[in-house]
Amino acid sequence: MVLPESQPTGPIDQVVTSGTFSLDGGTWAVMNNVWIIGDEKEVIVIDASHDVETIAEGIADRRVVAVICTHGHNDHVNQGPALADRFDAPILLNLAEAPLWMMTHPDRKPDRELSDGDVFRVGGISLRAIVTPGHSPGSTCLYAQDLGTVFSGDTLFKGGPGVTGRSFSSFDSIIDSISDRLLTLPGDTVVRTGHGVSTTVGTELPHLGDWILRGRGTPGLRRR
Ligand SMILES: [Fe+2]
Numbered sequence: 001m002v003l004p005e006s007q008p009t010g011p012i013d014q015v016v017t018s019g020t021f022s023l024d025g026g027t028w029a030v031m032n033n034v035w036i037i038g039d040e041k042e043v044i045v046i047d048a049s050h051d052v053e054t055i056a057e058g059i060a061d062r063r064v065v066a067v068i069c070t071h072g073h074n075d076h077v078n079q080g081p082a083l084a085d086r087f088d089a090p091i092l093l094n095l096a097e098a099p100l101w102m103m104t105h106p107d108r109k110p111d112r113e114l115s116d117g118d119v120f121r122v123g124g125i126s127l128r129a130i131v132t133p134g135h136s137p138g139s140t141c142l143y144a145q146d147l148g149t150v151f152s153g154d155t156l157f158k159g160g161p162g163v164t165g166r167s168f169s170s171f172d173s174i175i176d177s178i179s180d181r182l183l184t185l186p187g188d189t190v191v192r193t194g195h196g197v198s199t200t201v202g203t204e205l206p207h208l209g210d211w212i213l214r215g216r217g218t219p220g221l222r223r224r
Pocket of ligand 1: 071073135152
């Protein structure tokens with residue numbers, strides 16, 4: 001489904017796709033946000049989830065500079081190779097996500113490593129990689145300062161951090177990442193998430209202490 005307000009013209013187009021997330025023997029139905037950043041000529045796709053045809057509709061006839069994966073959970077990467085092949089684009093993923101990636105794509109590696117501080121330019125927009133371990137070891141957010149937005153993957157949502165109750169995750173790490181690297185961005189920065197609705201840094205910042213209290217008593221905060 002391409003959202004009506006998000007015709008494929010840039011600078012930010014949102015596509016929502018549905019499928020499942022599986023890890024540690026469980027499977028859950030999920031809807032994922034796929035973010036397409038750029039202009040009318042070229043784009044970067046953040047996460048390739050569930051439905052390559054729907055994502056391709058959102059891209060339209062634009063060139064895909066890169067497919068950047070915020071992390072290696074299957075719901076965020078399951079269409080990565082198909083999308084990359086269709087648009088002749090490289091797949092980028094942080095190296096620490098390799099064990100998760102391999103669960104979905106054992107015979108295909110990402111094309112390039114995604115590292116902290118990497119800057120990608122597309123359609124006059126700069127995206128800077130901010131590595132935010134916790135939800136997974138190499139979870140990575142993309143910050144577009146010019147657009148006043150950060151694409152947070154499954155690290156930060158409206159209402160709290162992503163889940164840390166499953167393999168390869170760490171609650172203490174995600175809290176450090178959020179407090180040190182995301183909530184230090186300007187308060188009006190729009191947080192565009194991997195699932196669900198957007199929020200802002202200023203909306204979430206006052207609740208950090210509550211999340212820490214809540215999270216220390218539960219194995220995970222969200223089913224993602
Ligand atoms: Fe995830």
